[in-house]
Amino acid sequence: MGRYRVRVATGSFAFSGSTNQVQLWLVGQRAEAELGMQLRPTRGQMEDFEVDVSEDLGPLLFVKLQKIHLFLKDAWFCNHITVWTFEKSMEKEIVFPCYRWVQGDGIICLPEATAWTMGKDVQGLFQKHREEELEERRRLYRWATWKKGILLSVDAKSEKDLPLDVRFHENKKIDFEGTLIAGMTEIALKRTYTLLSSWSSLEDFDQIFWCSKNTLAKKVRQSWKDDDFFGYQFLNGVNPTVLRRSTSLPTRLVIPPGAEEIQIQLEKKLQEGCLFEADFSLLDGIQPNVIQGERQYLAAPLVMFKMEHDGKLLPMAIQLQPPCSSSPVPPLFLPSDPSLTWLLAKAWVKNSDFQLHELQAHLLKTHLVAEVFAVATMRCLSGMHPIFKLLIPHLRYTLEINTRARTKLISDGGIFDQVVNTGGGGHLEVLRRATACLTYRSLCPPDDLADRGLLGIPSALYVHDALRLWDIISRYVQGIVHLHYSEDKVVQNDPELQNWCREITEIGLHGAQARGFPVSFQSRADLCYFLTMCIFTCTVQHSGINQGQLDWYAWVPNAPCTMRQPPPTTKDVTLEMVMATLPNIQQACLQMTISWHLGRFQPDMVPLGQHKEEYFSGPGPKAVLSFFQEELNTLEKEIVARNKNLDLPYEYLQPSRIENSITI
C-alpha cells in the first residue's frame, strides 16, 4: 500500500501518440492494483500522475498496459513506464522498458528492466511471462525458405506482413520511398537528356554523372583507369573481402606460351611474400542474364597483384576465365598490353567484383546473416534476457530492409533482373554457392584477415579499423556478459541462450555447424566471441560494405553492373568493343540511382553505440555502454587525424559513420 508516482513516456516519431485512453496496472509479488484510465498519451511527452494504492503489492514485477478505444483505434508507441515508490521514506525508481507499439485491445505486460536469465529467476517470478512471451513471438516471427540453399529468412511476403514493432517508423518509410521516387525521376530526366546523345566514348558517361557533390566519386571518375587506383580498391574500396596474400601460384593460373617472363616475376614476388590475388572463381559457370532480349555475359577472373614498398597494390596479370580442357589456354592480360585491352580486362574484374560484393559480401554476409540473428533473437530470447537487451538495438529495421530487398532487388523482375549480368537466376546460384562456403571464421576479422594474410599491412586501412573496432566491441560485449554470467556453468545452463545458438546455426544458417558455427556455448569466452561477431556484422561490417556504393559505383565504368559482350580472348580491343560491352545508358542510370539510394547517409541514422533506448537498468550496464562510447570516441579522433594525412581518406569505419544496425 502507499502512494506511487507513475511516468508514461511516449515515442517521439510520427503517430507515436494516441487519442485512446490508456489503462495501467501495477503487479507486485504480493498483489496487483488497477490504476484506472489515466491519460491519452502524447507524442514525445513524458506524462506523470500519482496514485494511492490500498493493497500491499510487495516488490513491483510488472506494469500492464491496455489501450481503450471507443471509436478510433490508433496505435500508441510506448517508450517506457517509470514508477517511483516511497519505502521507509526512501524514494525508489523502477523502470519498465517497452519500446513497442501498443495496439488493439490486448494487454501488454512489461517486466521491470533488470536483466534476468532463467537461472537467476530462482523463484520463477517471471517464468510464466517468459513462456507466454516467447510463445507469442514464435507465432509472430516464423522462419521461411525464400529460395532453397539460401539462408532462412523471416516469413513475410512483403514488408506489410511484418509485425508493427519491426517496421520502419514513418519518417524512415517516407525517406526510403521518397528518395526512390526521386531517383526514378532522375533516371527519366537523364533518359530524356541523353535521348539524342552519342554513347561511343568513355567520356559519354559524363552525361549522366551528376554526382557533383561527392568528392570521392569525382576522384573515381578521374582516376579509375590508373593501376594503383584499381589495386587500392581491393584494400580499402567498397569490397575489401576478396583480396588475399598468395601462398603459392594459383593452380588455375596456367601460363600461356610466350608469357614465361610474367611467371618469373610472379614467382619472385611470391618468394618476397608480396604477391596477392583476387579470385572470382565463384562466378565460373553462372548463367548470365538476358536483359530486354539481349544476352549478357559473365567472367570468373583471377587477378594477381604485387604489394610495393610504399603500400601500393599493383595488378600484375589478369586471367579472365579459368582454364578448361576443351579450350585453349586463356590469355593473360598484362599492364604492358595496349591500354584499351588492359582497361577492358580490369573492367571485367570490376564487374565480377560488383557481383561478389553485392551478393556475397553485402547481401549474404551482412543483411541475410543479420536477419538470422534477428529472427532467432525474437523467437528464443525473452525481452528480459540480457542478450536480448544487448542485441535488440543492433537489429533495428533489418527485417524490413531485407524483405524489401527480396521483393524489389533480387526478386523476379527486380533490379538484378533489370540491369545486372548475374540477374535472371544466376544471382540466386551465386547466393547458393556463397551460402555453401559461409564459414564462422569468415565473419570474424581476427580469423578472416589472418586467413587471408592481410595482417600487418600499413596501407590496409579497412583491416586496421576493422580490427580496432572488433576489439572495442569485444570489450563492450564482455562487460555486459560478465555482469550477467558469473561463470561458464551459468552460460551452459541457460536454456534460452542455448536454444538461440542452436536455432541460428542449425536452422537460420542452414546447418552451419559444418562450417564452424557453434551449436552451443560452453564458456563465457565462446559466447563473447559469437556476440562480438553478431554486433560487428550488424554494424561495422555492413557500414564498411554498404557506404562505398555511393563513392565507387557512381562512375559506372569503374564498377559495371553488367557486361553486354563476351570477355575478350585476344588483345585486339577497340573503343567500340569497350562501349558495346559496358552498360548502356539505361543500365548505367539505374546502377547510379540504386547505388546512391543504398549508399547514402540515412537521415534517421543512429551511430554505433548511440541508441537511446534503455533496455537495461542499474549502474552496471550503463557504465559498460558509457565506456564503449568513450572507446569509440577515441577511435573516431584517431581515424580523423590519420585521414588528414591521406590523399584518399578511409572513412567508412569512422564510428560516427557506422550505423547501429542494418537499415539500408
Ligand SMILES: CC/C=C/C/C=C\C[C@@H](/C=C/C=C\C/C=C\C/C=C\CCC(=O)O)OO
Ligand atoms: C544493385 C545493388 C544491390 C544490392 C544488394 C545488396 C544488399 C541489399 C541492399 C538492400 C536493398 C533493399 C531494398 C531494395 C532497394 C531498392 C529498391 C530498388 C528499386 C525499386 C524500384 C521499384 O520500385 O521498382 O542493401 O543496401
Ligand SMILES: [Fe+2]
Ligand atoms: Fe545494405
